[in-house]
Structures are given as structure tokens and as C-alpha cells.
Amino acid sequence: MKRITTTMAAAAVTATALSVIDPAAALAGGVLRLDEVAVGELDPGKASDYADSILMFNVYDTLVLPKQGGPGHVSHLAESWESEGNSYTFKLRSDVKFQSGNPMTAEDVVFSLDRMKALGAGLSYLFAGVENAEALDEHTVRFNLKQPYAPFVASLVRLPIVDKKTVMANLGDGDGEMKDWGQAYLSANGAGTGAYKVTAHNPQEETVMEKNAGYFLGVADAAPDTVRLRYGLEAATVRTLIAQGEHDISSQWLPPEVIKALAAGGAQLLTESGTGAFYVKMNTTKAPMDDVHCRLAFSLAFDYEAAVKMIAVTDDISQGSAATGAIPVGMFGANSPDQILKRDLDAAKAHLAECKYKPEDFTLELSWIAEVPLEERFALLMQANFAELGVKSEIKKLPWALFAEQVSKPENTPHISQLFVNAVTGDPDTLLYGQYHSTTAGTWQSPEYLNDAEVDQYLEAGRTAADDAGRQAAYAALNKRLMEIAASVYGYDRQSVFAASNRVKVPAMSDPSKAFGLDGMGFSFRLMEMTE
Amino acid sequence: MSPVVRLLTKRLGTSLIVLVGVSMLIFAIARVIPGDPARIALGPNATPEQVENLRLALHLDRNIAVQYGYFIADLARGDLGVSLYTNRPVTTDIAQFLPATLELIIVAGIMMIGIGLPLGIVSARYRGRAADNLVRLVSLLGVSAPSFVWAVILMLLFAFFLPLFPIAGRISDSYTIAPVTGFLLVDTLVAGNFRAFSNAAWHIVLPAFALALSGIGQAARLTRANMVETYDKPFIEMARSYGFADRRIANRFAFRPSLIPSLTIIGLDFAAMLGNAFLVEAVFAWPGLSRYGVAVILRKDLNAIVGTVLIISATFLIMNIIVDLLIAFINPRIRYSQRPA
Numbered sequence: 001m002k003r004i005t006t007t008m009a010a011a012a013v014t015a016t017a018l019s020v021i022d023p024a025a026a027l028a029g030g031v032l033r034l035d036e037v038a039v040g041e042l043d044p045g046k047a048s049d050y051a052d053s054i055l056m057f058n059v060y061d062t063l064v065l066p067k068q069g070g071p072g073h074v075s076h077l078a079e080s081w082e083s084e085g086n087s088y089t090f091k092l093r094s095d096v097k098f099q100s101g102n103p104m105t106a107e108d109v110v111f112s113l114d115r116m117k118a119l120g121a122g123l124s125y126l127f128a129g130v131e132n133a134e135a136l137d138e139h140t141v142r143f144n145l146k147q148p149y150a151p152f153v154a155s156l157v158r159l160p161i162v163d164k165k166t167v168m169a170n171l172g173d174g175d176g177e178m179k180d181w182g183q184a185y186l187s188a189n190g191a192g193t194g195a196y197k198v199t200a201h202n203p204q205e206e207t208v209m210e211k212n213a214g215y216f217l218g219v220a221d222a223a224p225d226t227v228r229l230r231y232g233l234e235a236a237t238v239r240t241l242i243a244q245g246e247h248d249i250s251s252q253w254l255p256p257e258v259i260k261a262l263a264a265g266g267a268q269l270l271t272e273s274g275t276g277a278f279y280v281k282m283n284t285t286k287a288p289m290d291d292v293h294c295r296l297a298f299s300l301a302f303d304y305e306a307a308v309k310m311i312a313v314t315d316d317i318s319q320g321s322a323a324t325g326a327i328p329v330g331m332f333g334a335n336s337p338d339q340i341l342k343r344d345l346d347a348a349k350a351h352l353a354e355c356k357y358k359p360e361d362f363t364l365e366l367s368w369i370a371e372v373p374l375e376e377r378f379a380l381l382m383q384a385n386f387a388e389l390g391v392k393s394e395i396k397k398l399p400w401a402l403f404a405e406q407v408s409k410p411e412n413t414p415h416i417s418q419l420f421v422n423a424v425t426g427d428p429d430t431l432l433y434g435q436y437h438s439t440t441a442g443t444w445q446s447p448e449y450l451n452d453a454e455v456d457q458y459l460e461a462g463r464t465a466a467d468d469a470g471r472q473a474a475y476a477a478l479n480k481r482l483m484e485i486a487a488s489v490y491g492y493d494r495q496s497v498f499a500a501s502n503r504v505k506v507p508a509m510s511d512p513s514k515a516f517g518l519d520g521m522g523f524s525f526r527l528m529e530m531t532e
Numbered sequence: 533m534s535p536v537v538r539l540l541t542k543r544l545g546t547s548l549i550v551l552v553g554v555s556m557l558i559f560a561i562a563r564v565i566p567g568d569p570a571r572i573a574l575g576p577n578a579t580p581e582q583v584e585n586l587r588l589a590l591h592l593d594r595n596i597a598v599q600y601g602y603f604i605a606d607l608a609r610g611d612l613g614v615s616l617y618t619n620r621p622v623t624t625d626i627a628q629f630l631p632a633t634l635e636l637i638i639v640a641g642i643m644m645i646g647i648g649l650p651l652g653i654v655s656a657r658y659r660g661r662a663a664d665n666l667v668r669l670v671s672l673l674g675v676s677a678p679s680f681v682w683a684v685i686l687m688l689l690f691a692f693f694l695p696l697f698p699i700a701g702r703i704s705d706s707y708t709i710a711p712v713t714g715f716l717l718v719d720t721l722v723a724g725n726f727r728a729f730s731n732a733a734w735h736i737v738l739p740a741f742a743l744a745l746s747g748i749g750q751a752a753r754l755t756r757a758n759m760v761e762t763y764d765k766p767f768i769e770m771a772r773s774y775g776f777a778d779r780r781i782a783n784r785f786a787f788r789p790s791l792i793p794s795l796t797i798i799g800l801d802f803a804a805m806l807g808n809a810f811l812v813e814a815v816f817a818w819p820g821l822s823r824y825g826v827a828v829i830l831r832k833d834l835n836a837i838v839g840t841v842l843i844i845s846a847t848f849l850i851m852n853i854i855v856d857l858l859i860a861f862i863n864p865r866i867r868y869s870q871r872p873a
Contacts, residue, residue: 039619120585187619204618228705232827240692246699400572405571
């Protein structure tokens with residue numbers, strides 16, 4: 001017994017000693033540590049999730065960038081661009097080098113597009129309407145589109161430029177001349193011009209990046225020297241790590257109460273908004289949702305104020321703001337922020353009275369995605385809201401995989417589905433076309449099965465308008481129409497909230513005039529500042 | 533053929549049959565759970581054409597028997613396919629994640645034996661006294677709460693309130709150790725970096741202890757129960773009458789016959805830790821195979837599910853064989869039973 005006690009005491013003493021000499025405690029000030037949901041896909045041709053986007057925006061560059069603080073785009077790897085008919089010609093900067101030291105040329109741009117289209121993965125569908133790209137000279141490239149597509153420039157924020165020479169020197173096994181298009185290599189290594197180089201990558205554990213000293217725009221001294229992007233940390237672990245000063249920025253997926261606790265402990269809250277919204281989708285092919293009056297009744301009965309309260313993190317910051325319509329504030333066609341949607345039970349009852357179906361004749365199926373527990377709370381909210389109209393409903397939990405399969409057939413699609421939808425390029429086309437155009441019905445984004453000629457017309461006009469004024473007009477009309485026919489309940493405009501230590505400043509996620517309006521781009525490490 | 537070789541051959545043969553059965557079962561189960569793997573793998577933004585192309589590439593358009601044929605043909609070449617979750621060969625993923633989990637459960641297993649058995653001996657030797665009651669209480673606590681509860685409690689106590697241990701990962705960021713075996717405790721020694729070794733050792737203490745606690749409790753309780761029974765046997769009385777010291781009686785005469793049931797349970801616990809490690813790995817951000825296994829199941833990553841289950845099954849079977857051999861080594865009656873009639 002005495003020996004055991006002695007051993008335990010010795011272990012405790014050693015523990016204390018070793019914890020004091022732990023080098024992690026004296027971590028260098030220039031290291032930024034953040035986390036995201038696994039996995040981190042490093043191949044830019046396959047990037048689609050949030051972690052992938054963070055990697056892409058830092059290891060690679062694009063021809064244009066979203067303008068900070070407002071709509072529009074500015075040149076980045078391109079010096080300038082012009083469009084004529086269905087062609088867009090970009091003049092490239094001549095001072096850009098890849099991390100390998102190879103100069104960036106028009107050939108690399110053509111290769112990047114060809115590779116993206118050949119892989120057919122990630123967000124490659126954005127370039128389905130591009131016929132081809134051609135290098136006119138070393139620093140001029142032209143994209144030829146199959147048909148007019150106004151959001152094309154916006155799509156280019158998702159075309160990272162890859163070092164052709166490096167990829168060609170590292171082709172893996174595969175058929176044809178291009179073999180695997182460098183997939184094996186690019187899944188483990190970077191080949192971009194970006195401000196950060198990958199030094200280690202494990203898609204489930206961590207990606208380590210370091211400043212690229214040769215970055216064509218230079219990287220400020222205050223920007224993090226090293227970035228450690230960790231994957232798949234549990235909420236309890238992140239909370240402990242941040243509280244102990246061993247982590248700097250959380251993912252947006254922490255439960256609100258954990259973010260709140262961290263904020264109460266002194267953490268700052270960073271936000272990213274303007275690219276997506278929470279939609280309650282109504283299957284317009286099924287009774288009673290095939291009657292517009294019933295849909296309007298449910299839209300008006302939804303308690304928008306309670307929904308926003310449910311996602312509040314602190315008194316000032318919430319994971320969303322009140323919706324003003326089908327399009328989030330800040331995008332083309334959005335209503336002004338003061339036109340928020342409100343519950344109107346009397347109007348709802350009036351519409352229900354005009355609906356050809358009577359409440360006693362149907363029971364609504366309210367589904368929620370099993371992987372998003374928050375949706376269960378919204379399902380309960382709706383059940384209570386609709387009960388006030390005398391409507392019966394049953395709540396149904398659906399795993400994502402099953403949901404995605406069910407919505408492929410209108411008869412299997414629930415009356416109500418809940419979805420968070422984002423514009424992957426920041427442009428309303430990528431937010432709305434997939435949701436509401438009649439040709440895209442039956443995907444996870446479009447369980448409404450909407451078939452409305454007017455909506456289709458405005459969506460096409462938004463794609464083909466010659467200028468921003470034309471696009472604004474088209475999307476404003478679309479917004480109005482979507483409200484009139486109540487294809488969905490437009491729950492709230494989404495805002496991502498991240499808890500962060502005070503040793504890092506992130507202007508793009510704390511100052512609206514510096515915000516990019518594109519998911520993940522706020523994590524441009526070169527624009528961050530380490531204060532310790 | 534010696535009895536031990538005969539036993540080993542027999543066990544290897546049955547293990548192979550079990551592995552083939554497991555592969556068929558998991559191959560079928562992975563394909564009947566709801567959800568289209570191609571759709572899940574490509575994410576919500578993929579077009580129907582992209583999904584269809586991937587379905588063709590995975591042979592999902594063929595019947596399940598043909599798909600299994602493709603799988604076996606690939607397996608014969610050591611190819612488990614590409615993970616749709618990490619976009620890497622499944623063998624690469626397993627080679628990367630398995631050592632982390634094995635290292636964790638080996639250390640947990642050592643704790644289970646190194647702490648559980650002595651606690652059982654102490655408890656039996658001081659039967660009915662304070663030490664016995666204390667050990668029984670601690671054992672009960674260990675057995676009654678699952679590993680992940682202990683993981684969170686230990687993290688809160690010894691990493692958050694009393695910051696003695698690290699919270700996450702296998703080693704501090706400041707160390708870069710070239711992988712040789714994938715076992716950091718070994719690789720740090722191979723690199724001759726003893727500070728890194730102690731750092732890695734310090735990182736493994738809490739997760740391994742959380743994982744081992746239930747086994748420690750079980751080993752202590754079982755050892756105690758068996759030893760208490762053994763203490764009533766006549767040969768113990770005889771040892772006492774010969775004047776052997778209490779410690780010698782406990783360690784030499786009472787413990788050895790009591791070890792066999794404990795060893796069987798420890799062996800099973802050891803293998804079961806592969807599955808239980810998931811939540812402990814999640815809490816301590818331990819980049820191991822259990823966490824990978826759950827992630828691939830949730831994403832219906834067919835190749836990775838089958839690969840991971842096969843590896844875990846193989847490890848389970850190997851552990852069972854080792855335990856059988858150990859028991860045969862300890863208990864001569866088992867060795868003799870393998871002799872030809």
C-alpha cells in the first residue's frame with residue numbers, strides 16, 4: 001500500500017514538472033490555431049466545404065476577389081478584364097510566381113479551368129457554361145462562354161489557379177494523357193500562388209501552413225507566421241483549448257451556448273454574413289401546399305421573431321438576422337434591412353380560409369435534418385405556430401443521406417423541409433437558381449418542386465442582364481414574386497459566428513467595411529494580425 | 533506438431549473464416565443502409581451528372597455479388613480502394629490512423645493490467661478492510677461510467693481546472709517527428725528526442741487512462757473475486773501452515789490460478805477498446821482509426837467502412853489468439869488438451 005502511494009505521489013510530482021516544461025505553454029506568438037469540421041480537402045479542384053475554402057483562399061489565388069464591404073469584384077491575379085458578347089478577356093499580372101518559383105501565366109489559367117472541368121467535382125458545375133479558355137499570349141487569357149452568364153466574373157472566385165508545370169511533373173496513375181490530373185499530388189501538396197504554403201497536411205487531423213515569403217502582394221509582418229488548421233475538434237475540447245489560450249478561432253459549428261460561455265470568458269466574437277439564409281421549404285406538389293393560400297397562411301403564421309431569438313448568442317450577436325424576403329440583405333434584389341418579415345396570425349387565418357383544403361383534412365409532415373439539432377427546435381416552433389391555425393402536424397427526423405434521396409421524388413418529399421442555403425460565389429444566382437428554377441427541381445436545394453414561369457423568367461434575366469442595374473431589377477422582381485407565391489418560409493438571414501481569442505485581429509470578420517461577402521474568405525490569413 | 537503450434541494453427545484457420553464472413557457481412561450492410569454514397573461523397577452542390585459518374589466508377593450500377601467480386605480482386609492486390617471521405621487510398625488512411633489508436637489502446641491496456649491487477653490483489657489480500665472497500669468503490673465507479681464520461685471529467689479536472697495535462701493531440705505543436713512506425717512513443721525514441729518522448733507520453737496519459745478506467749475496474753473486481761475464492765482452497769491453507777509470508781501467498785499461490793479468467797476478460801476488453809476509443813479520440817482530438825471509422829460510417833464511405841471494419845476485426849482476432857496463447861502458457865491443462873489422442 002505504501003509503495004502504491006509513493007508511486008502515485010511520484011507520478012503527480014512528475015506531472016507537475018513536465019507540465020511546466022511543456023513547450024506548448026511557450027508557443028510562439030506568430031502561430032494561429034483554428035479548427036473546422038473534417039476533412040480538409042486540399043485539392044482546389046474538389047474544394048466545396050468550408051474547410052476546403054479556407055485552404056483554397058490561402059494556398060491559391062483567383063483572377064478576381066470579391067470587393068470588401070460591398071457588392072462587386074476587384075482584380076487580383078488579373079490586372080484588368082473586359083467582356084464582349086460571350087467572351088471575357090483577362091490581362092494577367094506579370095509579377096506573380098507560384099510557390100514553386102514558376103511564373104504564373106495564361107497557360108496555368110487554361111490548365112486550371114480544364115482540370116476543374118475534367119474532374120467534375122467540387123464546384124466545377126459553376127463552369128459548365130464555359131466553352132473553353134484560351135491563352136492569347138503569356139499574360140492574356142480569354143474565356144468563351146456557351147451563352148450569356150452575368151455571374152461569370154463572380155464564379156471566378158471559385159477558380160483557383162494551379163501551377164501547371166508542378167502538376168504535370170507529379171501526375172499519378174490514371175488513364176489517358178493527363179492520367180490522374182495530379183489528384184494524388186494535390187490532395188497532399190499545395191501548388192498555388194497563395195500567401196501561405198502547406199508544410200504538413202492530414203485531412204482528418206491538421207493542415208499546417210507557413211507564410212509564403214515570395215507572395216506577390218507581400219504579407220504583413222503582423223500576419224500569422226504559421227497557421228495550424230485543426231479538424232474535427234469537439235465543442236468541449238475547443239472550449240477548453242480557447243479558455244487555456246491554446247486555440248485562437250473556433251469553427252462556426254459550436255453550439256450557441258458554448259460560444260456564449262466563451263464570450264462571457266472574454267473571447268471576441270467574429271461574424272460572417274450576407275451569403276445565405278435559413279429556408280423552410282414547402283413541397284408545392286403536395287396537398288395542401290399546392291394551394292398558394294395555404295402556403296401564405298403558413299408563412300404568415302411562422303414566428304420570425306422567436307426564430308431569431310432562438311439563435312441569439314449574446315444580446316448583440318446572433319447566428320442570424322431577421323429576414324426581409326427571399327434574398328439576404330446585401331445581395332442584388334434584397335429588400336432594405338428595415339422591411340423585416342413579421343408574424344401576422346389574423347392574415348394567416350384569412351388566407352387559410354381561402355385555401356381549398358381545410359385544416360381537419362390534412363396533417364403536415366415537418367421534417368428536420370438529423371445532423372442539425374437546431375432544426376428540431378424550429379420544427380417544434382412551427383408545430384406550435386401552425387397549431388394556432390388549427391393545423392395538425394407531425395415532426396419527422398431525417399438523416400441527411402435519407403433526405404437527399406427522398407427529395408428526388410416529389411411524392412416522397414415531406415410537406416416541409418428545413419435548409420440552410422448559401423451562395424457559393426456570393427452571387428444571388430448561386431443562391432437562387434438551384435432552389436427555384438423549374439429545371440432544377442428535385443435536388444436537396446429544391447424540395448419545393450416549384451414550377452413558376454415568372455420565377456424562371458426573372459432567374460434567367462438575372463443571369464443574362466448586361467449590367468448591375470439590370471440584375472438588381474431582375475432579382476428585386478424575383479424577390480417580390482417569391483414572396484407573393486410563398487414558395488418557402490424565409491426564416492432568417494444567416495450569420496456565422498466564431499469565438500476567438502484576443503491575440504488575433506480579423507478585420508474581414510469584425511469590420512463590415514472589410515467584409516468579403518463570401519463564405520470562408522474572411523479567413524484570409526494574410527489580412528489577419530497577431531497581437532502577441 | 534507441438535500442442536502450441538497446433539493451437540495456433542487452429543485459431544488462425546478459424547480467424548480467417550471469421551474474417552471472410554465479416555467482409556461479406558459488412559460489404560452487404562454498408563450497401564443496404566439508406567443514402568446514396570456518391571451523393572453524400574460529392575456533397576450538396578454536386579450535379580446529377582457528377583453523382584452518376586461516381587456511381588459508375590464505384591460499380592454501384594452492378595449487383596452486389598459483382599461488386600463483392602471487384603472488392604476481393606482489389607483486396608488480393610492489397611488495394612482497399614479510395615476513401616470518398618478523405619480522397620486518399622483507404623490503405624494510406626489506415627496506415628496513418630491505426631498506429632495512433634493502437635498506441636492509445638496499448639498504453640490503456642498496460643494501465644489496465646498494471647493498475648487493475650495489483651488493485652485486485654490488494655483488495656483480496658486486505659479483504660473486508662478499508663483498502664478493500666476503497667478499491668471496490670473505485671472499481672465500481674470505473675465500470676459504471678462509460679469511457680467518454682471519464683474523458684470529459686478527466687479533461688475538466690486535470691486539463692481545465694488543474695492544467696497539468698495537455699488537452700488535445702498526440703504531441704505539442706513545437707515538435708516535428710518524422711514518422712517511422714507511426715507510434716509516436718517509439719518514433720520519438722528512434723529520433724533520440726527524449727523531450728519529445730516525454731511530451732508524447734504526457735499527451736497519452738489522460739486519453740489512455742479514460743479508456744482504461746472501465747477495464748481497470750473490471751480487472752480489479754474479477755481478480756479480487758477469483759483470489760478470494762482461491763484463498764479458501766486447501767493449498768493456500770497449506771502454504772499458510774508452512775509459514776509463507778502473506779505477500780508471497782498472495783502473489784505466488786493465490787494470484788496465478790486467479791489470473792486466467794482475468795486474462796480472458798482483459799483480452800476481450802483490450803480488443804473492445806478499439807471500438808470504445810471513438811469518443812475518447814473525439815474528446816482529446818486524437819487522430820486515430822476509431823474516429824475515422826465513425827466518420828466514414830456517417831458518410832457512407834463504402835471502401836473505408838469495409839477496410840476499417842476488416843482491420844478492427846483482424847486486430848480483435850489477433851488479440852484473442854494472443855490471449856489464448858498466454859492462457860495456454862499459464863495453464864498447462866490447455867496445452868495438453870491440444871495433444872493428439
